[in-house]
Amino acid sequence: MDHQEKIINAINRTLPGVVSIAASKGVEDVEEDLLKMGLDPHQFAQRIENELDEEGKVSVSGGSGFMVSENGIILTNKHVVADKAATYKAVIGKEKFDFEIVEKDPLADIAILKLINCPHVLPTITLGNSDHLKLGMCVIAIGNALGEFQNTVSTGIVSGLSRFLSAITDMEGHQERLRGLIQTDAAINPGNSGGPLINMEGEAIGINSAIVYGAQNIGFAIPINKAKKDLEEIKKFGHIRTPFLGIRYLLLNKELAGHFKIPVDYGALIIKEGLPGDHAVLPGSAAEIAGLAERDIIISANGKKITEKETLEDILDTSKIGETLELEVLRKGRKLTVALELEDREKFI
Numbered sequence: 001m002d003h004q005e006k007i008i009n010a011i012n013r014t015l016p017g018v019v020s021i022a023a024s025k026g027v028e029d030v031e032e033d034l035l036k037m038g039l040d041p042h043q044f045a046q047r048i049e050n051e052l053d054e055e056g057k058v059s060v061s062g063g064s065g066f067m068v069s070e071n072g073i074i075l076t077n078k079h080v081v082a083d084k085a086a087t088y089k090a091v092i093g094k095e096k097f098d099f100e101i102v103e104k105d106p107l108a109d110i111a112i113l114k115l116i117n118c119p120h121v122l123p124t125i126t127l128g129n130s131d132h133l134k135l136g137m138c139v140i141a142i143g144n145a146l147g148e149f150q151n152t153v154s155t156g157i158v159s160g161l162s163r164f165l166s167a168i169t170d171m172e173g174h175q176e177r178l179r180g181l182i183q184t185d186a187a188i189n190p191g192n193s194g195g196p197l198i199n200m201e202g203e204a205i206g207i208n209s210a211i212v213y214g215a216q217n218i219g220f221a222i223p224i225n226k227a228k229k230d231l232e233e234i235k236k237f238g239h240i241r242t243p244f245l246g247i248r249y250l251l252l253n254k255e256l257a258g259h260f261k262i263p264v265d266y267g268a269l270i271i272k273e274g275l276p277g278d279h280a281v282l283p284g285s286a287a288e289i290a291g292l293a294e295r296d297i298i299i300s301a302n303g304k305k306i307t308e309k310e311t312l313e314d315i316l317d318t319s320k321i322g323e324t325l326e327l328e329v330l331r332k333g334r335k336l337t338v339a340l341e342l343e344d345r346e347k348f349i
Helices: 003-017 027-036 041-050 224-237 254-260 312-317
Strands: 018-025 058-067 073-076 087-092 095-097 099-104 111-115 138-145 149-168 175-184 196-198 204-211 219-223 249-251 268-270 297-301 324-331 334-341
Touching: 003 018, 003 058, 003 138, 003 149, 003 196, 018 073, 018 138, 058 138, 073 204, 087 099, 099 224, 111 224, 138 175, 138 204, 175 204, 204 224, 219 224, 297 312
Parallel strands: none
Antiparallel strands: 018 058, 018 087, 058 073, 073 111, 087 095, 099 111, 138 149, 138 196, 149 175, 175 219, 196 204, 204 219, 249 268, 268 297, 297 324, 324 334
């Protein structure tokens, strides 16, 4: 079988399992969004009217997802379903389905959805193994490009591994640090987010997630093994388990060290946000039990120096619940070692 036939076969195997995620909002909500952006809603009145669906709502965005189980479990990005004011539908072929959000990963741009009243067995996409990826491997990105071109396919190679970047992942503009990403030159356009990045065997090895505006042929996908871990934990524990310390902290750099008059320009400064009822160290948490306090600076964890490039969150993401984490802490100019057992974040929600 030649290269072209392999691509066509891989696409044919996976395309039926790709889902479009359509979002719509009430006219008043859309007008409010326009005002927040400093725009006059009256200037968009005709466009809003043209976008009204059969329920009288305005189509506002589109993303992608893909089926991973015959009973209606869908993987996508959490930023695809982040707008709390929007109503979402999963579009499969010419059919539209309601769904519920089963879980969102606190540390990755992953959302797990489930169709409500799934009427029949649906085609699925096999999940591959992202640990086996190598530079130069051929990959295919599939999704709902630009929110209107369903089942758009682009091909390329794995052009980078273990990338990290900060991306906006909700409607309020909050940024999230995305770690361990697959970089690809397969075109990933707005609307492709949440769709599968597949290999030549037709297996999903990533979830298309982010693009870099102003760059050409640079897109990013979340390794599928992260999503597989999330799915397994939901099946086993009923939720995504996340290692948790129980602190609020600020990553230090030279500028912040000068501002706070701190002798080190790296590490995690434990500090509360100043909101009513806020805590720097959560009562009852492993951090409190271990004696951590506000204004302590965690400078390393398990021997790894904490910096803006390797954050405390990065270290936690590779740790396990129940594991002992040894922290090197700077307190009022004196170094001390603190050991604590990581807990499940769900316990404190």
